[in-house]
Amino acid sequence: MARELYTARLLRKTCISEVAQCYHFVFEVEGRDSFDYLPGQFISAVAPDENGKQQTRAYSIASAASGSKFELCVNRVENGFFSNYLADLSDLPVGGTIQIHGPHGHFVLQEPITDSIFVATGTGVAPMRAFAEWLFPADGPDRSQGKDIWLVYGTRHETDVYYKEEFEALAKRAPNFHYLATLSRALDDWAGLRGHVQVHISKTVEERAKLRGIPLPLDPAIVAAAQSFDIYCYICGLNFMVSGVRELLDGYGWHKKQIVFERYD
Numbered sequence: 027m028a029r030e031l032y033t034a035r036l037l038r039k040t041c042i043s044e045v046a047q048c049y050h051f052v053f054e055v056e057g058r059d060s061f062d063y064l065p066g067q068f069i070s071a072v073a074p075d076e077n078g079k080q081q082t083r084a085y086s087i088a089s090a091a092s093g094s095k096f097e098l099c100v101n102r103v104e105n106g107f108f109s110n111y112l113a114d115l116s117d118l119p120v121g122g123t124i125q126i127h128g129p130h131g132h133f134v135l136q137e138p139i140t141d142s143i144f145v146a147t148g149t150g151v152a153p154m155r156a157f158a159e160w161l162f163p164a165d166g167p168d169r170s171q172g173k174d175i176w177l178v179y180g181t182r183h184e185t186d187v188y189y190k191e192e193f194e195a196l197a198k199r200a201p202n203f204h205y206l207a208t209l210s211r212a213l214d215d216w217a218g219l220r221g222h223v224q225v226h227i228s229k230t231v232e233e234r235a236k237l238r239g240i241p242l243p244l245d246p247a248i249v250a251a252a253q254s255f256d257i258y259c260y261i262c263g264l265n266f267m268v269s270g271v272r273e274l275l276d277g278y279g280w281h282k283k284q285i286v287f288e289r290y291d
């Protein structure tokens with residue numbers, strides 16, 4: 027059955043990293059009062075390539091649902107068709123349009139909300155931004171229920187730390203939101219965290235287990251809630267990072283259902 031296609035008009039495009047050629051987009055679905063989705067889901071964007079062949083690519087929505095708008099975070103991939111198509115789309119004088127279908131996907135927050143570690147690299151931060159906006163809305167009641175939320179965001183260089191100011195502001199506003207941006211190729215003047223995301227996930231997991239007096243690795247025969255280890259990890263990015271983090275958590279004896287992930291490749 028053919029999927030229903032919507033036309034989405036670009037309202038605003040902002041370059042959030044010149045070096046990484048990463049853009050933030052605000053779209054509006056035409057002819058609809060609302061475009062509903064769960065934070066963490068993605069849309070499929072459709073456009074014809076230079077040979078007239080329809081190309082479809084998935085893009086995580088980088089915002090919580092708000093009327094008929096949705097936001098994306100996309101970086102140019104060398105010689106890639108769709109990322110460059112989007113990055114070249116103009117928002118002036120009237121925004122260009124794309125066709126989309128969706129929302130799709132199961133990378134969503136599990137209910138009830140638990141303490142959670144969000145792990146992302148690169149544009150994998152997009153669904154984490156949607157989670158954060160939904161859990162800690164700027165203009166509505168908090169949905170985090172006081173649970174501790176860590177965002178461990180890894181990238182190589184300081185120029186690729188997307189939405190840094192936004193997440194820092196959120197960490198100031200919400201004491202249970204912890205923002206850990208770490209660089210694997212930091213210059214000498216970087217005052218923040220260093221190393222791959224795994225280093226900081228390990229620290230977070232081990233500190234929390236110690237605080238609660240829980241020995242690691244966990245006993246896989248005992249359900250997580252029964253051993254007071256009801257913490258989830260949400261991972262998004264390229265497969266090599268996602269696999270690495272899953273292996274790390276497997277090593278701690280984490281239950282499979284507590285590891286929710288989305289792979290971009």
Ligand SMILES: Cc1cc2nc3c(=O)[nH]c(=O)nc-3n(C[C@H](O)[C@H](O)[C@H](O)COP(=O)(O)OP(=O)(O)OC[C@H]3O[C@@H](n4cnc5c(N)ncnc54)[C@H](O)[C@@H]3O)c2cc1C
Pocket residue numbers: 068083084085086087099100101103104105106107108109110149150152288289290291
């Ligand atoms: C569920 C899901 C959600 C996604 N969300 C986002 C998102 O929020 N933001 C975003 O920027 N991307 C996202 N992606 C990736 C996106 O769908 C495209 O794969 C990406 O934009 C490249 O498409 P392209 O047409 O430009 O490149 P293509 O023409 O498909 O590929 C060109 C070359 O680049 C390589 N390549 C493909 N994808 C990537 C990549 N992601 N990184 C590096 N090299 C790649 C290919 O192997 C190929 O050699 C998501 C993917 C999935 C599956």
